[in-house]
Amino acid sequence: MEFVxxxxxxxxxxKDKIKIAPFPLCAEGQxxxxxxxxxxxxxxxxxxxxxxxxxxxxxxxxxxxxSRGGPVSGExxxxxxxGLEEACLLTFFLEVLEIRDVLGNVxxxxxxxxxxxxxxxxxxxxxxxxxxxxxxxWIIKSGIKFGGDFLIYKHGPREFHASFLVLVQTPAENIHxxxxxxxxxxxxxxxxxxxxxxxxxxxNQFPDFEPKLATPTTLQSLTIQETVIRRFxxxxxxxxxxxx
Numbered sequence: 001m002e003f004v005x006x007x008x009x010x011x012x013x014x015k016d017k018i019k020i021a022p023f024p025l026c027a028e029g030q031x032x033x034x035x036x037x038x039x040x041x042x043x044x045x046x047x048x049x050x051x052x053x054x055x056x057x058x059x060x061x062x063x064x065x066x067s068r069g070g071p072v073s074g075e076x077x078x079x080x081x082x083g084l085e086e087a088c089l090l091t092f093f094l095e096v097l098e099i100r101d102v103l104g105n106v107x108x109x110x111x112x113x114x115x116x117x118x119x120x121x122x123x124x125x126x127x128x129x130x131x132x133x134x135x136x137x138w139i140i141k142s143g144i145k146f147g148g149d150f151l152i153y154k155h156g157p158r159e160f161h162a163s164f165l166v167l168v169q170t171p172a173e174n175i176h177x178x179x180x181x182x183x184x185x186x187x188x189x190x191x192x193x194x195x196x197x198x199x200x201x202x203x204n205q206f207p208d209f210e211p212k213l214a215t216p217t218t219l220q221s222l223t224i225q226e227t228v229i230r231r232f233x234x235x236x237x238x239x240x241x242x243x244x
Contacts, residue, residue, distance in 0.1 A: 042087035052080035085130035124214040164199040198229035
């Protein structure tokens with residue numbers, strides 16, 4: 001059966017629609033955005049060179065600290081809260097963000113990776129999965145409220161619901177595959193309540209890969225396998241066949 005993702009439009013005022021750009025823009029050679037690593041996320045504030053509203057609208061990165069979605073509350077002290085994978089992409093791959101620790105020191109790749117690993121031991125694998133999805137032009141948001149790692153959208157969360165709830169399966173979980181049999185059904189039921197499918201990304205590594213020493217180059221050596229978990233709908237299957 002041909003795979004077709006769901007595109008379920010939200011009930012919203014058409015005047016509120018915006019055109020989503022895939023990546024933020026800054027002046028050449030400048031990192032217009034500045035953020036602080038708080039331990040749970042990277043908090044970005046407005047600067048003279050760049051506004052957090054623009055960063056959110058160009059790729060839907062982060063969440064407003066005083067808003068349900070983007071930073072639209074109008075509060076002067078509202079900040080933009082970035083997930084660890086989002087901040088890593090913007091800093092070390094797109095080079096539009098500068099991250100500092102709470103003491104004000106600029107964080108390089110190694111210091112950021114070590115700090116992220118203290119929060120999440122599987123961060124390098126989730127980062128690899130995030131970059132993999134981003135390379136396919138998905139808009140990615142946190143999936144924690146649905147019990148997953150990411151939610152992915154093709155046309156942005158303002159107009160459409162997420163097409164998939166994404167689970168990242170690390171190499172350790174691939175060895176102990178009981179995870180799927182024990183927990184996957186429950187996650188699938190949660191996803192179905194909001195008309196989402198479950199996408200499992202299984203990350204595989206070469207024998208010498210060391211997460212604590214991961215670099216952008218070694219991340220490229222990881223391979224990712226996609227598995228879509230969807231309840232079989234016989235009526236829809238028959239209708240699809242009849243239209244061909």
